[in-house]
Amino acid sequence: MVAQFESFSDDIDVLRLRCQSDDAGIRRVAMLELGEAFDPLAIDLLVAGLADGDAGVREAAAKSLDEHDGPEVVRALVAALEDSVPAVRSAAAESLAEKKECGCNDLLIERSGHADPFVRSAALRALRQLRDPEAMAASLRALQDPVPEVRREALGVLGYLKAEEALPALMNAAQDSDPTVRRTAMAALVFSKPGSHGAASLIRGLSDGHWQVREEAAASIGKARLTEAVPALIERMADEYWQVRAKAANGLGRLKARDAVGVLGQALQHSISNLRKEAAAALGEIGDAQAVPALNAAANDPDPDVRKLVRWALDRCAA
Structure with missing residues (x-):
């Protein structure tokens, strides 16, 4: 992303003054603009914005911190997970989940055992992207959590590992x-x-x-x-x-399952075009000449994407 303010050294000072305005609307806009201000002071102003008396300002600050990195950003967002306003908490969780390097892995692992299930799930969600082996023990413990959302996020961490x-x-x-x-x-x-x-x-x-x-x-x-x-x-x-049929068709194509040519050919007549597309693509992946009659019958399908895949599949089956 091109920094909006890096060519104008005075702009960050203008934003700093707006952050001090008595008008919460002006402060909110300043928070959003600080997301594109790549200046060290921008992070300080956004972190301070997380303590603003207006929830809208805090939410805007949490969203804009998505554009900035560093341990101080992560620590501030983790603290914002305990904000009294759900929208602020959610914005902080969303920004945290985008951090692929944070330098605060231990803090997130510690928060995965927090008393608040929202904080637990948000911490685990942030850990998923980091792929930190140290998070495995905490994630395994979280699979016993009484809250389904926490268990789902723990599975996300383990799946990435x-x-x-x-x-x-x-x-x-x-x-x-x-x-x-x-x-x-x-x-x-x-x-x-x-x-x-x-x-x-x-x-x-x-x-x-x-x-x-x-x-x-x-x-x-x-x-x-x-x-x-x-x-x-x-x-x-x-x-x-x-x-389910569409994903099964995709899987059969990936596996080049010749035994599935018959059922895939039948799926070319289904009323849902997305399923017909998957069936045609699968038959092309399999590349079995036995699929030619069913593919020919679908050559004039009303969906242009299906027709394109049918032609491709016919070429594959003829090769």
């Missing part, structure tokens, strides 16, 4: 009572290897009672290239939710 030693905990989370936690566990298990216990958990996830869990399981299976899941993915091509 891709540590084999966390696999048993991820497998347990795949059976969590909360479907949003189970769905996140499916995403975290994406690093599972063929034949592993993690792979078995993903395959079981395809039969979960909640469609979004099944959808995430299908997506992760494709990414992990779990060939043993092909029969289960083919079964999901009959799922009542087209979103």
Whole structure:
């Protein structure tokens, strides 16, 4: 981003004066403009803005600190997680989650055990991007948290770490009572290897009672290239939710599953164009001549994106 004020040394002084205005609206605008002022004083002014008496000013300061880095920024945002106004807390959490290097990993790990579940979940969310192995123990503990949101954020940290030693905990989370936690566990298990216990958990996830869990399981299976899941993915091509079918089709394409040519060909006639696109793309990835009749039948699909993928798939099947 080009610094808006770096060519005008007086502008930061103007903003400093605006930050002292009696008008909260002027102070709020100054906070937003400070997000683009790449001057050391800008950080000081924004950190001070987090203590402003007006919640709108504090929220604007928290949002603008997203554009600045450094331990002092992170410490200020962590403190703002305990603000009395939810909008300020949320803005601080959003800005924290964008920090890929912060220098305050220990502070975030410590806050992951805070009494307030919002602070716990925000700290874990910020730790995810940092990929700090030191956060594993705290994240494993957080999987026992009574609040689902905290458990989901802990799974995000463990998923980013891709540590084999966390696999048993991820497998347990795949059976969590909360479907949003189970769905996140499916995403975290994406690093599972063929034949592993993690792979078995993903395959079981395809039969979960909640469609979004099944959808995430299908997506992760494709990414992990779990060939043993092909029969289960083919079964999901009959799922009542087209979103699950679409992810199953994508996975079958990634796995180049020739046994799936028939069900993928049938999906080319589905009323949802997104599913037809995934089916055509999957058939192209598989590249089996047996798919040619179904692809020819879809050559005049009303959706131009589907037609384009059908033509591409036909070229692949003819190669």
